[in-house]
Amino acid sequence: MALENNSSDWMWLKLLCLTIITALIFEHSQFDIHISELFYTNGQWLIQKGAQPYAFIFYDAPKALLILLALYLITVLIIKYRQPSNNVSIIKNRSINQFMVPFSVREISYLLIILIVVPSTVALLKSVTHVSCPNHLTLFGGDLPYLNIWQNITAKTDSKCFPAAHASAGFSLYGLAFLPSLHKYRYRIFTVVTVLGWTMGLYKMSFGDHFFSHTLVSMLLSLTTTCTFASFLFKKATIYEGRNIESNTLIS
Template identity: 70%
Template sequence: MKIYSANGVWLKLLCLTIIATLLFEHSQLDIHISKLFYTNGHWLLEKGTQPFAFIFYDLPKLLLILLGIYLIAVLILRHKQNSDINLVIKNAQYDKRLTPLSTREIGYLLLVLIAVPSMIALLKGVTHVSCPNHLILFGGDLPYLNIWQNIAANTPAKCFPAAHASAGFSLYGLAFLPTLHQYRYRIFEIVTVVGWTMGLYKMLFGDHFFSHTLVSMLLSLTITCALATLFFKYPVANKANSINANGKKSDTASFQKSSKTQS
């Protein structure tokens, strides 16, 4: 039972995501929070202001792209090594220094880095939710509508969920890697801070409501958890079955040895 106890977590996270969306859509919490960043007709930070734009927008995107390229390069290198047994033996130590992750883990992490922002971007194109700085309430020219009204009106806005923050939240995939299992709570804390820092930056000049980043975080967790279930469920189950089988064989051998000794 313990092997599959985490498999339903992504469903719970999905339900939590839906609840959070409905809660904020039917309340004024987003408006009240955004008013904290908007005073005297101006946002706390002007969009594109340097060096903040580079530190909190351009640099994180660049680092994540470089991480993706690195993972692809490692997969290509391993594929070439696997085709030549001599290379496998010769470069075993080098490969371990390159990354301690297994090929399956690298494939999972790469898929997460692509799938999470892509899914968020897809949803943005469907929800048509306006950014705070688009609204009349905050000096814009659009009325405040809930998500259902925005979908029906087919407004040109695409602000929900938060895509920029989702790129940071995609690093939650690191917490689900078996190799890094012992560091999962620390990884979760660091990634949460990174994602919310990226999200808060966009909130400072009205590009997102609080709920946009919150839902982005929960949805990112849902996707990373669901993919982890697919990638790591069966290997873990097989390993557990192997351990159980070896344990039974060991117990049988010990029993037989004990019986012979007594006779």
Template identity: 75%
Template sequence: MILEDDSTDWVWLKLLCLTIIAALTFEHSQFDIRISELFYSHGQWLIQKDAQPYAFIFYDGPKALLILLALYLITVLILKYRHSLNSISATNSSKLHKFITPLSIREISYLLTILIVVPTSIALLKGMTHVSCPNHLTLFGGSLPYLNVWQSIVADTPAKCFPAAHASAGFSLYGLAFLPTLKKHRYRIFESVTVLGWTMGLYKMLFGDHFFSHTLVSMLLSLTIACALSSVFFKKKTTSTIKSITLNPQRTL
């Protein structure tokens, strides 16, 4: 995908279209079922929900670390804002800057916004789609019928499994790839966040909490939101980041 320099504000729309296509193509498809069958055998999922140490390593641990990161960023943002209002010597300013974070107030604000908006948006969508988890379905020992997204919305089932919310917390770190200060590290950031998000998503798939498409759509939607908000916070910086990632796929695989 080739992006022009003046198309910054529309990159997110292309990503959104890709997200919708992925949702319509994979959600509750045979591909989803075949993948889930790999983790389900003889009436049992590969691991049990809340089984330790897996729950701590792949659920509680990452969740706690992301919350701590958000709290840290809030603290740093307050300190930087208060510091900017006070007349402090350049030396002290430099020391404080190096001690807490090299990011600007705008970058910290953007990253905090992403960390909040991405999981919140996914959680709201889950409440609207009413899509069942694999372990809810009769195909995998559950009690609910197999329905697509539209049928689930119409049926208004109590299920809330699509898109994947837990993985979205990891994918929210895509915001780091759009920070101007970290521009030279964007490839590694993109790779690392993708691995983190899919690790968190795969964990939930191992005991039937999500289909493959639930995590895929969560990833694409998280990237879409990160891109859209970066176009607001950084304007022309966004295109170069997406362009670099899309034109150099060998560096992100």
């Protein structure tokens, strides 16, 4: 049990190292170019930026739903904080409680932190890296050269395309997989969120707003962030649960 706890505690560091290595290896590679070429034929991207109904389905709708989710969680958190704990109040507020997620205050707070921190971290990195989008490059009809991360940071162009921000909003839902209440569903959640994030990422790739590596790094960075916060916020609960399991084993 102790070994499992130690391995879990350091998982965030392993993910961080993997994210950095992936960024350095894939961000400036022929692999990225070859994938983008699949979306770019005869001087045209697969779809035009802002073309409907794609923009609504893959950009506007997911963004709006994630904002509504954050507002809903904030509302639930406020209600839970202000709700008295006595039995009479619980009975009176039963009609309200049926519309609230069955998560603890700690879990809801964690989800809110993740929904804010993940996109904010990506946005901060975008402003520092200055990496160009594929549609900005001469390789794909633009007017900028294809540079690596360090060259882009030094050049300080107006480009802000790495990592992928839109996809990171979807990947921020990885936080659900780390909730103790949803532990038994974590693999299903991971699969669904991965599909959602990559769908949002592929939409942006289809008109040259991102390379493959931009979305890949965004996914790993989101996973690193969610794992890091979960390691600290749910550590005590995990240790307590582990001790209970060990105690029950000894008794039996």
